[in-house]
Amino acid sequence: MRRLLLLSFLGIVLIALAVSTVPFALFLQSVERDRLLTTLERDAFVLAGRSEEALESLDADDLAPVRDLATDYREAGGARVVIVDTTATVVVTNDSQENRVGISYASRPEFAEALSGVVSTGERYSDTLGITLVYVAVPVFSGPAIVGAVRLTFDRAFIDTEVNRQLTGIGLVALTTLALGALIAIVLSRTLSRGLKELDTAALAMAEGDFAMRARDDVGPAEIRALSRAFNDMASRVGTLVETQRRFASDASHQLRTPITALMLRVGGLRESLKPGAKNLERLDAIDAELSRLNRLIDGLLTLGRAGSQEVTREVIDASEVSRERLESWTSLAEEAGISLTAKIDKGLLVSAVPTAVEQIVDVFLDNALSVSDHGGKIEVSVVAEGAQVVISVSDQGPGMTPEEISRAFDRFWRGSSGYEGTGLGLAVVKQLAEASGAQVSLTSRAAGGILAQVKFNAPHS
Ligand SMILES: Nc1ncnc2c1ncn2[C@@H]1O[C@H](COP(=O)(O)OP(=O)(O)OP(=O)(O)O)[C@@H](O)[C@H]1O
Ligand SMILES: [Mg+2]
Incomplete structure (x- = not known):
């Protein structure tokens, strides 16, 4: 430039x-x-x-x-x-x-x-x-x-x-002036661009989540030094703010989890004290369900907070392996509900993603699919390579969604009319994790009914 x-x-x-x-x-x-x-x-x-x-x-x-x-x-x-x-x-x-x-x-x-x-x-x-x-x-x-x-x-x-002689003389003077002008311009633009470059490096580092990076404020002209100082002030304030927020989130999670765990234990104790078949057992189940929902809500909020703060970096993850593991842990739940869970997972497909992104996204997709599936329903999972990408798909035979519902499904706390008890955070977390991983996520209505939920991760170094 x-x-x-x-x-x-x-x-x-x-x-x-x-x-x-x-x-x-x-x-x-x-x-x-x-x-x-x-x-x-x-x-x-x-x-x-x-x-x-x-x-x-x-x-x-x-x-x-x-x-x-x-x-x-x-x-x-x-x-x-x-x-x-x-x-x-x-x-x-x-x-x-x-x-x-x-x-x-x-x-x-x-x-x-x-x-x-x-x-x-x-x-x-x-x-x-x-x-x-x-x-x-x-x-x-x-x-x-x-x-x-x-x-x-x-x-x-x-x-x-005679004219040529004079013109040559004038031309020489002009060229010397031009050369001197160019030299001054080079020196000036160097000093100017050096300060800007420093600032650029610091801004990029900050964009990537490094709030400790500071721009040098002792190079370049006065205006750029002032700009660098202002930038450094801003960086330190933002850094403090982010740190305070992060600490608040982890403190809050700790503070909230403790009473919830205590409550769950007490509910467990109460359950044991009741005779089998007692009427109050149903009420306790409902309390238990609410408590686990509260737990999931806290988990979701914490994940959203962490993914939003960009303090995580991408790493290479074996998407095939992770998906297979998650599928295994959902199998018994599916069996209990009389839902068939089948999978086609190609081996060794590596992706670039932030830690836990693959498992959390698969979990949310499967959780939703199971929640909307009736007894006898079918859920299919596939993990395949597609060009330089790895596509994880979960399809169900549930009620499906209207285009309007699909467009809102990734909003925080939005819950559809599917009738099951959710927090409305699952897909919002999916969206955050996908963005942080550089992946694309989508919900599509299947022609045969139901929803096809997909996430496309990039293969490492693609
Ligand atoms: N496979 C699906 N078929 C039909 N509707 C779905 C499907 N997946 C999601 N939805 C709708 O989108 C809404 C948002 O889903 P999301 O996962 O974000 O939240 P949730 O499932 O309600 O709560 P949770 O945070 O417990 O997952 C759901 O309430 C549901 O109405
Ligand atoms: Mg959900």
Whole structure:
């Protein structure tokens, strides 16, 4: 993420640089051209002043110093000079390769203009040289009379070279600035992201139930440190709260169980004191049933509390083995009730689940199925692999449930119209345990009547 941000930042700066380069180059070109023309014009006037006398006399002795001056000027890096008389015939040039003295330049528009008393500047393609020239032509006055003209020319390519040289310099400065900017951005984003990373690690640990984890609050900018401190405060408060709640739950369970066990013992004692067939025996059975329901209620509430607090971690469990064991302990109850309990359990199917999840879920499914089954009913249990999952199914031939009932069945304390005495917590516990185990649980109406209760666990490392 950070790398992406940095790359887009560099990309945007590079595009901005590239886009601004074209107009900037054009601007530089026009500035450079104006600067050159001003210099040329100044030099042309100086040369015009120096050649006034020579042009008046057109004497070779007078022209010689002017030619020397022009040659020196060229050698010092100056422009090409052509001086003409009033007929636009060349009298002096500083071109060492070609002596054009005596040739008429009357056809050149800039000379025509200069000889008419006007300063002429501009660009023109020279057929003679095959290049674009930048020129300045000025008239040479002797008093009010024009005695000739001086023209200075430069190769236009010179301007381009100069502009390129300046652009390269500016480009280097820009790239250095960009590199420095990127460096600062990297350093800044590192410090920023380091603090956030610490916070992220702590938040993840807390999400997994580790309330002792603290984020470092001495790295990153002030805002992130403040955030880390606030997070740590919150973590310690939540930790204390969870611990208090957990302790309360276990204390409450202990406190409640003791009197219930005592009550059950007393009921047992009372039962023994009664004669067989006594009428009050039925009442005692009812009290016993209520007491076991109370016990189950406490168990359910405690399981819900524990599973909700996420203090449990998943482990590898042999679902086949656990299901078979649970089935065995329910068999005698089923037999007594005249209900057939059959099973198809594939061997050695391992699942990833929180401890006791498999047995508790199988228990709740079987408990419900038995509760709704009539004498002669049939309950089928199966444990099979399905792709990377292990599916435990319990199907019964009971009254079944409407879609509306199915959608509410996992709510805490919700009990349907099936008529048996439940606490309404069984399936709520199943849902919590399944969620904590990363499993999916479902109730489906069977076409043949009854309910198919299923839980799908993930195989370990799937
Ligand atoms: N196999 C089933 N067939 C028909 N109804 C069912 C079945 N399983 C559950 N139910 C309905 O869903 C309700 C909720 O079930 P749940 O197991 O959560 O609670 P309970 O069985 O009432 O109480 P307990 O906490 O003792 O299990 C039940 O009261 C029952 O009406
Ligand atoms: Mg139940």
